[in-house]
Amino acid sequence: MPVTAVFFDLDDTLLDDTISSERSAALAASELAADRGVDADDLATAYMETAMDFWEHLKPKAPKPAPGALRPALWRKALKAKGIDDPALAKRLAQRYDAIRLERVELFPETLPVLSQLHGRYKMAIITNGFAETHEEKIARLGLKRFFDAVILAGEMELAKPDPEIFRHAMERLNVTPGESVMVGDRFERDITGAHAAGMRAVWVNVRHERPPEGARPPEATIGSIAELPPVLGRLG
Numbered sequence: 001m002p003v004t005a006v007f008f009d010l011d012d013t014l015l016d017d018t019i020s021s022e023r024s025a026a027l028a029a030s031e032l033a034a035d036r037g038v039d040a041d042d043l044a045t046a047y048m049e050t051a052m053d054f055w056e057h058l059k060p061k062a063p064k065p066a067p068g069a070l071r072p073a074l075w076r077k078a079l080k081a082k083g084i085d086d087p088a089l090a091k092r093l094a095q096r097y098d099a100i101r102l103e104r105v106e107l108f109p110e111t112l113p114v115l116s117q118l119h120g121r122y123k124m125a126i127i128t129n130g131f132a133e134t135h136e137e138k139i140a141r142l143g144l145k146r147f148f149d150a151v152i153l154a155g156e157m158e159l160a161k162p163d164p165e166i167f168r169h170a171m172e173r174l175n176v177t178p179g180e181s182v183m184v185g186d187r188f189e190r191d192i193t194g195a196h197a198a199g200m201r202a203v204w205v206n207v208r209h210e211r212p213p214e215g216a217r218p219p220e221a222t223i224g225s226i227a228e229l230p231p232v233l234g235r236l237g
C-alpha cells in the first residue's frame, strides 16, 4: 500500500536532544551549584541519569507529576544522589536548565530541508513522549508546527510510546490506516516496536549506531539520519 502518512518522533530524531540536554545541565550546574561542594559535571551527569531513568520507565497511565513539578523533582533527585537535599536549589536549577535548553535547542541541519520536501506530499504528525510543559514551547520555538497536521504529546494523553494506542490515536487524527502509515524514530522499543504493534511500518533513525534488540522484528528501513528519509519513503511505496 502506498505511504500517505509519516509520523515522527521528536527528540533525537528531528533535533539533537541528548547533546543539548547534557550541555545545558552542565552549564546550569556550574552556574548555580559550583559553590555547594559538588563538581558541576558530576551533578550534570547525575541529572542526565535521573532524567533518562524517568523517561525510560515512564509508564502509560502512570500518575504524572503536576505541571512545572517534573524538572525540579528530577534535579532534586540528582542533588540527593550527590548528598545535597535542597528543594529550593533544585527549583532554581530546573528553571535555569529549561531556559538554557530553550535558548540552545536546534534542529538537526537536515531536518527543515527534509520536512519541506515531504510537506504536501504526505500527511505528517509528531508523536512524542514529551509533556506539554517541556515540549510545547520547544516545538513552537523551532517553527515545526507548520509542517504537521497534528502534534501528539504523550503527557497529555495518559498514553506513551510504545503503547500501540498512542499510534492508533495519531492515525485517527490524520484519518489514515496502519497500512498507509510509517513511523520514523530513534528509539527501537518505543518507536519501532510500538509502531509495529499498531500495524504501521517503521523507519529506524539509528543515530547512536545501536544494535537492534535480539529477536526483535526489524524495521522496514534503517537510516543514519533524517536526511536519508525521502528516498526511503519512496521505496516503501
Ligand SMILES: [Mg+2]
Pocket: 009, 010, 011, 012, 013, 185, 186, 187
Ligand atoms: Mg527520540
